[in-house]
Amino acid sequence: MNEKLSDETRKTVLQPLFNTGWAMVEGRDAIHxxxxxxxxxxxxxWMTRAAIWAEKWNHHPEWDNVYKTVNVTLTTHxxxxxxxxxxxxxxxxxxxxxx
Numbered sequence: 001m002n003e004k005l006s007d008e009t010r011k012t013v014l015q016p017l018f019n020t021g022w023a024m025v026e027g028r029d030a031i032h033x034x035x036x037x038x039x040x041x042x043x044x045x046w047m048t049r050a051a052i053w054a055e056k057w058n059h060h061p062e063w064d065n066v067y068k069t070v071n072v073t074l075t076t077h078x079x080x081x082x083x084x085x086x087x088x089x090x091x092x093x094x095x096x097x098x099x
Contacts, residue, residue, distance in 0.1 A: 004029075004079040005087075013087045020094050025073060029081030030062075031090060035070045035097055043068050046096055053092050059085040061093075 005013060014022075014031070022033045037043040043065055054060045062073040074090055076083035 002076055002079055002083045002085055004081045004083055017087060017090050022090055028075065030073050030075035031086060032073045037068045039068050043070050049096050050093050054089060057085060057089065059089055061089065
């Protein structure tokens, strides 16, 4: 079972994500990042690769795509806030983006 991140754990787990462009969502216990690609095909390909991991981990993002831009919001609905799964998926998305 997944648990909501404690205040102490948040500092350790979330700070590295903030350094890569993730930010807290105002009014929600969630993180957000905008990914910009060279074109639609690159953006959609990245979303497909990210979706495979999201499905494997049974943790699905809130996201939208307009042309070459993908907006992602992560939160764990089961715990009504951020969990380790959000950080894990954010790190994976960053890795798929840069590599």
